[in-house]
Amino acid sequence: MQALTDRQLYDAFLSRTPLPAPLADAMIGVKTTGIFCRPGCPARAPKFENCEFFARPDAALRAGYRACKRCHPMGDEAMLMRRIIELVEAQEEGGVTEAALRQAGIDPSTARRQFKGRLGMSVADYARLRRLGRAAQAIARGESVIEAQLDAGFESASGFRAAFAKTFGSAPTKGQADPLFVDWLDTPPERGGGRMIVVTDARALYLIEFTDRVKLPRQFERLRRIHGRPIVPGRTDMTDRVAQQMADYFAGRRTEFSVPIETAGTDFQSGVWAALQTIPYGETWSYADLAARIGNDKAVRAVASANGANGLAIVIPCHRVIGSDGGLGGYAGGLDRKEKLLALERAHRPG
Template sequence: MPLSRRTSLDIPAIVSPMTLFDLPDADTLYAALLARDPSYEGRAWVGVSSTGVFCRFTCPARKPKQENCLWFDNLGACLEAGFRPCKRCQPLKAATDAEPVIEELLAALNERPDHRWCEADVTAMGYDRGTVRRAFKRHFGMSFLELARLERLRRGFEVLSEGGTVLEAGLEAGFSSPSAFRARVGALLGMAPSTLSLDPLLSIDWIDTPLGPMIAVADTHRLHLLEFMDRKALPTELKKLAAGAKGRLGFGRTQVHDQTAQELTEYFDGKRARFTVPLAYHGSGFYGQVWDALCAIPAGETRSYGTLAREIGRPSATRAVAQANGANQIGILIPCHRVIGADGALTGYGGGLWRKQRLLEIEAGYARAAKAESALQP
């Protein structure tokens, strides 16, 4: 089943004392989930890709399949990845218990989901704005107003993904007009709405994945960009594409978007280790050489920058290879996540190190399957 086109805002994750890399491996976490191990309370959460919700390990609901589980060490990362809190185990309850103001404001948000919240509303309810901001930032990595805007935009994007018009999406999201909704979307993309073409040469659309929503830009023949919505470089990359298309960058969906969504679905389902989507490179010939080398790395294997430089016949170009890796704007399909440090440590990744680790875990499954298949052959 193709991935939907739901999206979320760019919300920073909470910095917790325990990082994702302090958590055990996925098998250990899944065993703890099945056992409803209370020792993980407040330390780890599970996001379920098949339902779109995240839960405590002690959740009484029926446990998901392991392949549908994503592991998080803080609430902010769960929300950033596009998951909604489970209604049964209420993973936000610890935060609301610790800070009564959070519970009261979340209840007010649920009672008035279409209201356009502002700081004056918070003050009118008798709360100190600074106290509210610090409380929400402490537990969720976002302010209450950011959370309220996220919920409004999420409803609007769901309408768009179901084929609704901009007017319908704007009204559902609680905006006063379609232009206000477009303006907010434009702000997310880092571009003024007036710069978006109604007759685009390059079309922007959203593709949701188990690791969070991605922005995809394509023409009718090739994919030009595929980035996670929260990548900081995304606005700059979109502006460069718009300049290259002489302003003809706008919303739309092509067959390339459909193919990309379908192949990503198969990739996350464990059914596709290589992609066939036609790609458009935006970089020098050297950068293209590096990106081709990245695509040649089998799923389940990794390379260091130095090794990659030697493989393309440029052993002294380690730094340049690293720059080309960082300049890649087609995530997952050009697998820059397969490059790690010479010491085996995970290095920087524009989509976030937690995503890089999860992608490598997924691809380790492909490697195990290939090894098992090879062992069966005469």
């Protein structure tokens, strides 16, 4: 079947006519909202000049658009993950059984594969951690341990204490710290992105890193130790803010981030990270420039080490630091990714 023109795709959108295969993957991106939809979407139609047209959903994602919540243009694994997580969240006690998955029209083996590939755990493991996470929140709010145990669906006090201690490193006690929440985020690899891990609470962003970073487990352990808070699967409003701002960044619409951040480093590291945030979008400094900025010309190696310890990828832009010879230098996320991020910023540099 012959490909449709942009105008034909737009007319299909206006008439809310779903396209037949093999054109069903065609998408329309709305520049004014940053959202992409499939033809047939019930949302209010945008003006033609505000539209961008794509052959597939992944092309729209790489261009920085996010999926519409009304027509669900992804329709595949991203939507599937959200549906399973919604099932988990709807369970006040217990896990999500295979029967419950089938009743929701989800193949259990597909659910297991998606969860293992994206989160490194099974659906049952995720549900258990969410139950324990809710229990940790309840205890932090002042509820008794027995109330938290029953609300989490544990009939056995000893079983609850054992599961809690295995997950958080200590038995549950009233007044324990509120947990941090970890979720995943997909960003366009063609522009220097990739799958990322995001750790937040209701107040701030604590960590955002690419999942292929070697030292990621060590960063998680450091967060737990410094903040004295468990890290459990889950999503907060702050996670959504980070996701939106990251989508805007990869689309070239955002040059700096405004989400509140929480860093935990030495005074020297904190000084380096603060200086990193003053490097203008689309520009680069050398490690020597950065050392001079913090008032210690001889600390080039220490500056490079602090750069590598940054746990807020892109938000604190350590990718903008290069070697004195103009070479890319190092980058924990990989030099290919660093090169793409710098190219993205050069292409959208103001002025």
